Amino acid sequence: MDVQAKAIGRDKSMTELLVIVIVLGLLMASFISAFFEQEEEINDAGFNALANNFASQVQVIRGQWMMDGRPSRLVLKEVSGRQSTVIVNEFGWVTGETCQAIWQSVLDIQLTFMNQPVGVVAKIVAGEENLDVTSQTHSCRYALNEHIFFDYLLLSGKVVANK
Numbered sequence: 001m002d003v004q005a006k007a008i009g010r011d012k013s014m015t016e017l018l019v020i021v022i023v024l025g026l027l028m029a030s031f032i033s034a035f036f037e038q039e040e041e042i043n044d045a046g047f048n049a050l051a052n053n054f055a056s057q058v059q060v061i062r063g064q065w066m067m068d069g070r071p072s073r074l075v076l077k078e079v080s081g082r083q084s085t086v087i088v089n090e091f092g093w094v095t096g097e098t099c100q101a102i103w104q105s106v107l108d109i110q111l112t113f114m115n116q117p118v119g120v121v122a123k124i125v126a127g128e129e130n131l132d133v134t135s136q137t138h139s140c141r142y143a144l145n146e147h148i149f150f151d152y153l154l155l156s157g158k159v160v161a162n163k
Contacts, residue, residue, distance in 0.1 A: 044148050047113060048161050051150035054142075055159035057106045058094055062157060065092040084108065093157040098122070099140035102152065111142075119143045123151075 064074055065088050074086045086105045089095045096102040099120045103111055111118045121141040143149030150161040 040147070043114065043116075043144055047144055047148050047150070050107075050113060051142075051159055051161045054106055054150070054152065058152070058157050058159065061086055061088065061094055061106070062092040089154060091155060091157070093154055095154055099142070099152075102140055102154075103142065113144060116144055 061074065061076070064076065065071070068074060070092065072088065074088060076084050076086055078084070084105070086094055087096050094102055094106055096105055099122045100111060103109075103118075103120070111120065119142070121143070123139045123141065138155065139151050139153045141149055141151050148162065150159055152159050
């Protein structure tokens, strides 16, 4: 009788363990499913925060440009002692040879966001003959995909997020 009671107890323990494993598996599956459903919104919110940071940095650089007497190049000094040179246009907004160079001047980070590459497109002003090569770029678009992006308008300094 004692052996039979042990066998029933063991079966009951195995059944309870199996039920717990199944419940945990279902909970994990629902969590993973919910995460992937929200991934686009998470990326959108994060990239909008990055766009706000970009806009703030552009404003800080323009403020420094005004205080320094409106030069065509600014030498920015960081707390760490490192210096970087930033090119600005005649209006004081950050410009550069490429949109990638502008990103690097403003944010000083690689063109990636959450381990995803950031695509860059330069929009050119058509029909402007008196502009030099670098000032012909009217705006830069930085994008994770066709739905998550922001534009930097070089002539006004505005940063326009996709909304």
